[in-house]
Amino acid sequence: MAVTLPIGERIRYWREKKQRKQAAVAGLCGITEEYLSQIERGLKTPSLPVLRALAAELGVPTSALLDETPGEPSGKNGGVAQDVTRALMGYGPPRSSPPLSSTALREQVESAWRMWQTSPTRFTDAATVLPPLVADTEHAVRVHRTGTDSDSRRDVLRTAADLYFLLRSYCRRADRVDLSLMVADRGLRAAEDADDPIRIAAAQWNLGHVLLADGEHEGAEQVARLGVEQLATSQEGEAVALAGALELVAVVADARRKRWWNARQRLQDKAVPRARQVGEGNSMWTVFGLTNVELHGVSIEMEAGETTEALRVADQIDTSCLPSLERRFTFLLEVARCCDLRREDAAVLVHLLDLLQSAPEDLARSPLAQDMVIRLRRRVRPTYRRQVDMLTERLGLL
CATH class of the missing domain: 1.10.260.40 (lambda repressor-like DNA-binding domains)
Incomplete structure (x- = not known):
């Protein structure tokens, strides 16, 4: 909202x-x-x-x-696009039509993921790309459930799981936790039907993020712990990366429950060694690597109110290697929040204007950014009131 x-x-x-x-x-x-x-x-x-x-x-x-009626996020597509919702509810190609090949479907889902992780207009783009892709994927799953080609069936289910992971992120960022939970569950079912341990772990990572968004921090930690246990016997790169990503879910759950020491210790003892082992990467689009682990260190200190330490750590991080615009956005927004808590208004404004240029749709949908702009207007100096008023209008707060 x-x-x-x-x-x-x-x-x-x-x-x-x-x-x-x-x-x-x-x-x-x-x-x-x-x-x-x-x-x-x-x-x-x-x-x-x-x-x-x-x-x-x-x-x-x-x-x-008046402000009784909450404003819609600015941009062409506030919330979840109606066509995406319709596709998730089963509107798609006739059941008698031939499905896309598993290869063609895989290429389209991977292209959608690249768009989602890199496009500054990703919500607008998703509203166009996702509806037909959801319909085609679910149609292919239906057809292959009764087919005799077990390899193609498994490939389609893997692709479906990957698409549901994207949809989880899209729905969550569009503030639809209910739909996010639904597609996270579909992703888990598709991964289990494909009998793919890596995708099952990725599905648990996605489910953990939905639970965090819904305030179910204990449940998120339990899901993360289960996923790590299931991956314990494998030392392959992707398994180690997914286990590390799941540990980060538990780190966030600790921080949200104000268990700062537990969060810091888990980060150092569980996530850092795995990040050093696998290096920078993006296994199953989790963006797990040493840089992402360092960003979580900033998040812990911000949540704990230790803004000086958070900014000290942030100054040592180079996010240019991250493949995800969303992760870079979250980091810079948290830095702005630390400056906001210190009432360093010029720094807050600089960071928000940077985000407006690099990720305008994400900024317009962020309640934290909106809160910061409102506070900034109350303290603003005449020398940069014009820029703050422009931000106020661009974020749809009027």
Whole structure:
């Protein structure tokens, strides 16, 4: 759900945008300057007649000053695209039509993953790419369930699992935890039907992230622990990377429960050795590697309120090697949050403007970014008010 500016903030925004003095607007609306000041600071709530008078004097609709109705994320596709939802509910090709080959399906899913991890307009792109891909994949799964070619059936199920992993990330970032849980479950079922241990572990990693998003931190840790145990007998590169990624799920679960010491120790004892063993990578699109482990170290310190230590660690990290725009976005947003907690407003603004350029759709969908912009407006200095107002508009907070 998107954040919006409170009524007082909106009134002040429009008054300043219209270049009107507080005393003049208050006098013309029949209220005192002090009363209007209290309204703008959130200390008083205006009555409906006063609100209408203010709107008329500022030349805006009364609805522009209200925030009862949550705004939609800015951009062409707020939330989960309707066509994606329809495809997940079973709208697709006729059952009698021939399915795509497993090779063609695999190429399309991998292309979709590359788009999702690298495109600054990935939500808009996903709204176009995913609906037909979901329909074609689920149709292929249905056809191969009753087929006699066991190798093709397994290949299609693997591809389906990979697509559901992408859909988990898409639905989660679109703030639809319910759909995210549904596709995470489908991914786990497809991986199990394919009898693929690596994809089963990846499915558990995806499920763990859904549980984290839903506040089920203990459940996320249990899923992660189960996945690590199932991979314990294998020392192959992908198995080690997936075990490391699952350990990071448990690290986040510890941090969210304010078990800072446990989170730090698990990171050093469980995740770091695996990251050193496998190097930088992107096994099953988990972006597991030493850089990602270091980013989790920043996250722990941020969650713990240790902003000085978080920024010290962040200054030593080079994220240019990461294949995932989403991971780089999350890192820079957390750095901005540390600066926000320290009231280093210029630094907050610089980081948010950087994110607006590199990942505009992710920024527009981030409640944390929206909260930071609202706080920034309350403390903003005149020298960069224009940039903050531009951010406010671009994030759809008005």
